[in-house]
Amino acid sequence: AQSVTQLGSHVSVSEGALVLLRCNYSSSVPPYLFWYVQYPNQGLQLLLKYTTGATLVKGINGFEAEFKKSETSFHLTKPSAHMSDAAEYFCAVEIQGGSEKLVFGKGTKLTVNP
Amino acid sequence: NAGVTQTPKFRILKIGQSMTLQCAQDMNHNYMYWYRQDPGMGLKLIYYSVGAGITDKGEVPNGYNVSRSTTEDFPLRLELAAPSQTSVYFCASSFAGGIGYNEQFFGPGTRLTVL
Numbered sequence: 001a002q003s004v005t006q007l008g009s010h011v012s013v014s015e016g017a018l019v020l021l022r023c024n025y026s027s028s029v030p031p032y033l034f035w036y037v038q039y040p041n042q043g044l045q046l047l048l049k050y051t052t053g054a055t056l057v058k059g060i061n062g063f064e065a066e067f068k069k070s071e072t073s074f075h076l077t078k079p080s081a082h083m084s085d086a087a088e089y090f091c092a093v094e095i096q097g098g099s100e101k102l103v104f105g106k107g108t109k110l111t112v113n114p
Numbered sequence: 115n116a117g118v119t120q121t122p123k124f125r126i127l128k129i130g131q132s133m134t135l136q137c138a139q140d141m142n143h144n145y146m147y148w149y150r151q152d153p154g155m156g157l158k159l160i161y162y163s164v165g166a167g168i169t170d171k172g173e174v175p176n177g178y179n180v181s182r183s184t185t186e187d188f189p190l191r192l193e194l195a196a197p198s199q200t201s202v203y204f205c206a207s208s209f210a211g212g213i214g215y216n217e218q219f220f221g222p223g224t225r226l227t228v229l
Contacts, residue, residue: 009154032215043118043204043220044157051215090156100145100210101172102218106156 002027004093006105014113019063019078021108023091026072032094033074034102035065039087047089050074061085086112115140118221120205126227127195135190135224137205145210146188147218148172148180150201157204163188164210195228202226 007022025031032051036044048059055067061084065076074091091105121136139146144165149157159172163182177199179191188207192199202225206218 034217036220041223043222044206044218045220046217049215049217094216100208100216101147101159101162102216104157106154 002031002093002103004091004103004105006089006091006108008108009106010109010111012111012113013081015083016080019076019081019085019110021076021089021091021110023065023074023076023105024072025074025091025093027093030069033065033067034092034094035059035063035074035076036090036092036104037087038090038107044090047076081110081112083112083114086110117141118205118207118219120203120221120224122224123222124225126229127192128229129195129197131195132191132193133195133226135192135203135205135226137188137190137221138186139188139205139207139219140186141207141209141219142185143207143209143219144185145208145216145218146182147206147208148178148188148190149204149206150174150199151204151223152201160190160203192226197228200226200228 003026005024034049035047037047050067058064088109092102118139147162148160158174161180163169205221208218210216
């Protein structure tokens, strides 16, 4: 069965610093990959997705992620953190041609310090 | 479009009480989902539906029931509330099956406390 591991339940960065949130998946077939963001007391919102094609995908608010098949990773990055990026981030995987259900990681809470 | 709406936003229940969490979407999505979110545990799928009249269990269905009589609505029923059901519940919907991948749209959540 597919699974998603997010390394680090809490990540703290300074405003203007690089944001790196890690996600690794397990799958025997190429997956579809997603990053969702959850702001305090809100639902989840899609940040970006990888389906096919270019392995570097760009999302909203300056975030991007790179699909690395050899490392089974889909890490999320942003060159310069902003205070408004403080939120919880979830990586999710869907197996192509599978059940069309998403499997979510446990989430990483990002704190941005002034 | 309102997207995915959920009611109520907050609710406190006593042990053994029952309630229905409402979910509606106006995007004509065929798939709908119910998740629960507990601190540090991510989202766990409770039930899902691939269309009106069709539902199936997810990872944590015990203590819950669902129905899907219309495309728009997907209520979640708790029959005998227990403290273990204290959680934040999210409804989501997607148009799955046609485009290959399953981008889900989430409602704002219902925060439920069982005392």
